[in-house]
Amino acid sequence: MPAGEAFTLQLTEMALQILLFMVCLKGTGAALKVFMPISPVTAHAGSNVLLECYFSDTTQTVDLSKLVLTWRFQNREVAKYDEDTDEIVTNIPRAELFVNELQNGNASLLLKNITSKDAGIYTCSVNYYPEIEIKELTLNVSDPPPTAYIPTDFVDPDYDDGSNSSSNTVAGVLLLQTIFVVMYLL
Structure with missing residues (x-):
């Protein structure tokens, strides 16, 4: 066998051994x-x-x-x-x-x-x-986030504007609470 072919055969065998070693090594990797x-x-x-x-x-x-x-x-x-x-x-x-x-x-x-x-x-x-x-x-x-105190005691729940509707009072309170929250956040 010529020297060049023997060298190529040795390289091929070495490459196969390295490849086999790498496959075995990969198989033992952590799961x-x-x-x-x-x-x-x-x-x-x-x-x-x-x-x-x-x-x-x-x-x-x-x-x-x-x-x-x-x-x-x-x-x-x-x-x-x-x-x-x-x-x-x-x-x-x-x-x-x-x-x-x-x-x-x-x-x-x-x-x-x-x-x-x-x-x-x-x-x-x-x-x-x-x-x-x-x-x-x-x-x-x-620290816990600050809590906002929104006063509602300035609204007179007995006030009657003649509309016979409590939704106006509730809507007014909600609007004022929203304004106070927005002002607090600014």
């Missing part, structure tokens, strides 16, 4: 993908906030028998789902996971009536056997 929104998340004190966390198995539909989901705040467990125990445990009464949404890859955590003490870094740990992926986000808690 678990976890996604969170861009951090930080900001919410007002007294409101409810959804800390979003989503996961997927890129090779098949979600199999809950492989799932252990844990939310942590300041290294303390806030909520956990473990298929082995078939239950959701929340260590904060205001925290809620949605077990019906886990099958869809929704591992989000709802925090109700948040306070400034809820501000900080939260981690969503998705253990999808045999893989685990942890994502974190920061929750900022701001």
Whole structure:
């Protein structure tokens, strides 16, 4: 066999080995993908906030028998789902996971009536056997929005303009409230 053909044959064999190696390497890639929104998340004190966390198995539909989901705040467990125990445990009464949404890859955590003490870094740990992926986000808690007081005591509900209609009084009050809101916002 001429030297040029032997060299070409060696290159072809090497290319096939590299291709086979790449295919095998791709087959061992991670099937678990976890996604969170861009951090930080900001919410007002007294409101409810959804800390979003989503996961997927890129090779098949979600199999809950492989799932252990844990939310942590300041290294303390806030909520956990473990298929082995078939239950959701929340260590904060205001925290809620949605077990019906886990099958869809929704591992989000709802925090109700948040306070400034809820501000900080939260981690969503998705253990999808045999893989685990942890994502974190920061929750900022701001003061509640100001509320506008709209006085209505200057309207005399017994005033009768002769039209025998209370709709004029209601319309007048609504108009005045609208004017006060617009003035407040300016």
